[in-house]
Every structure is written in structure tokens, then in C-alpha cells.
Amino acid sequence: MREDTVTIEIDGRACEVRKGAMVIEAADAAGIAIPRFCYHKKLTVAANCRMCLVEVERAPKPLPACATPVMDGMKVFTTSETARGAQRSVMEFLLINHPLDCPICDQGGECELQDLAMGYGRGVSRFTERKRVVPDKNLGPLIATDMTRCIHCTRCVRFGSEVAGLTELGATGRGEDMRIGTFIERSVDSELSGNVIDVCPVGALTSKPFRFRARAWEMVQREAIAAHDAVGSNLHVHVRRGRVMRVVPRENEAVNEVWLSDRDRFSYEGLYAPDRLPPPRGGGDDGQGRGTDWGVGRGAGAGGPPAVGAAAGGASARGAPGPPASTTARSAPAAASSATSQSVSRHCPSSPRPRGARSRSGA
Ligand code: SF4
Ligand code: FES
DSSP: OOTTEEEEEETTEEEEEETTOBHHHHHHHTTOOOOOSSOOTTSOOOOOSOTTEEEETTOSSOEEGGGOBOOTTOEEESSSHHHHHHHHHHHHHHHHHSOOOGGGOTTTTSOHHHHHHHHHOOSSOOOOSOOOOOOOOOOOSSEEEOGGGOOOOOHHHHHIIIIISOOOOEEESOGGGOEEEOSSSOOOOOTTTTHHHHHOSSTTEEETTTTTTOOGGGOEEEEEEOOSSTTOOEEEEEEETTEEEEEEEOOBTTTTBTOOOHHHHHGGGGGGOTTSOOOOEEOOSSSSOEEOOHHHHHHTTOSOOOOTTTSGGGSOTTSOOOHHHHSHHHHHHHHHHHSOOBOOOOSOSSOOOOTTSOOOTTO
16 A cells, blocks of 8 residues: 555445545545535535435444545445435435426436436425525526526536636525525626536526527537637537537546637537528539539639638638638538547536446546
């Protein structure tokens, strides 16, 4: 054993873990699934959802795995009667106020709460009182809200203050009166705002442009690289019947980690904008010509824009960059022909699915 590691036992399996690590990190490294909502590997620990409760030998009560540091010789039980009882109780508690509107929720099929409710929820609710209702916030043109679904995990709040560097969202009130919002009526304007859609484990924050457009299981996932800046963020393009429906981050620790800028995330909308430069036409006997690609069109003098950088000052003569070279248009179909189809995952990987669930690529 090295000096900077300790040995603990999780579900009877010995694990060598870095000193100071949390039990949930050790379990993740060992491939042992612990349910969680507020924990995100890129954010600080809040330990406010309590979904990750586990039994620890000699501890008087279940402990949150995301906030319990490992200690040498520690014995952790994630599936014992005590641990499972605690996890099921927390799930029941969360579902007291969370609406059961999965059929009309945009998060359906890729919701962490929906997944975990399958494994830890009760078939019948004991709650007969009225559920609370929270008015929706208008956060601007990119993020749709359904705040009645919020489970107060505060991932979106921590993302703003710890990653985006702008504390735009916060929590006000306590207990049942707690609300996530912008304090005063305003939109969320950070250039990274779309990431709160990914970190939200339920359908409280979803993508406005993508809203009600497709279900996760209807799309195929292609790998691509963002072409909008020098970062070259790694992307997944989600395509349904040849049409790009949305763009989400692809994890790459060396480049964009698990985040994506709004420009990279939402600019796919430009692919189908009505004022987009149409493809050149050439050939054909009917005088109308057939659609052709930019290379052919340019060579035949069909009026397409010159190559980017060819005109004076490097700008296109029409001010319109050649589409395939400068947007995700090329990335998506090109990748479509070469990349392997994968199951669709909206979330960045912080949350292993419960046992028995379909595994997600990139997670
Ligand atoms: S809006 Fe989503 S991410 Fe934010 S606190 Fe609520 S559940 Fe968590
Ligand atoms: S308390 Fe551990 S994941 Fe929320």
C-alpha cells in the first residue's frame, strides 16, 4: 500500500483509494453504483439530496457517500437492508413533491430521477396531500423551466458560481418554500448557460430550442468537433432521420472536460435557418439545375462563395462563409457516415445508472 492511499472495503470488495477521497469516488472507481442526485464530479460537494446514503460499519446511522471521506479499514455497505431502506425512504421523500408527469416531460427517457425511481421508488404513493406548485421562471431564449420538478440539488447554482464564474442562479427560502431562481426577474446570460441543462438531474431545466422536438430513444448519436472557436470542444450530435436535433458535450478531460459553450451547443439551429445560403445548383437539362455540393459549384462558377480566406481580408465576398467548412453541417453528416452509432445521452457523466439499467455511452 502506498503512503497516500488507504484500503477500504465496499460490499466486501477491497479497494485501494487515495487519502481524502469520498466513499462515492471510491465506489465509482470500483464500478459500484451508488444512487445520487446532487453529487457531480466536477462540482463541490453539497450533500443535500441524501440519495447516496450507505451503511458504514460502526456508524450509528446511514452516511452520505458523497460527503464521507474514506478511512483505512472502513467497511461500507451500499446494498444492505439499512442502506437500501434509507435510499428508498429518500426517494419516497423526493417524490412527494416531484410531479409524475414523465409522459409529457422533455427529460423523459434520460432523467436521473426517472431511472432511480425505477430501482428505488415504491409502486404506490402514500402521499395523499396536494403537491406543491412552483411558478416557472423566464430564464431567456435558451433554457426552458419547469420549476415544480426541481428537487433542489443545487447543481445549477454550483455550476454558475464554480464553473461559469457568474452566480446567476441561487436558492431562496427554506424547506417547502425553497425556490431556485435568478433572485430578481432576469435572464441567464452566461456564455456557458446551456450546461445547467446537462447538470439538472430532472426536467426542471431543459433546452428551449429542443423542447418537444424528439425523444432520446428516437435519435442516434454521432461524434463531432465544434468548429466555432479554437477550443475544438468535443461534441455529440444527436440526429433523427438525417436532421440534427441537438448538440451536447462529449467528455474530453484535455479539452472541454464535460462542458460546452452556448455557441457550440445551439448554433446547429443555423443549419435550418430560412435565410441560410442554399446549396449551389448546376447541370441538368431542364434549365433549373440540380443541387450540387460546394466544391463542384465553386469549380463550375455556379455563384457559390469563394473559399474562406480567399477574398481580401480573409472574408467571404458575400460575407457568407462556405457552410460545410464552417459549421457543424460537415461534422454531423460526415461523422454520420464514419462514426459508430451510439445510444443517446444528454448528460455529462456523473451519475451511473442504477443496476440493471441500460448503459449510456460516455457515462
Ligand atoms: S433546477 Fe435542476 S439542477 Fe437546479 S436545483 Fe433544481 S433540480 Fe437541481
Ligand atoms: S447527498 Fe450525496 S449525492 Fe446528494
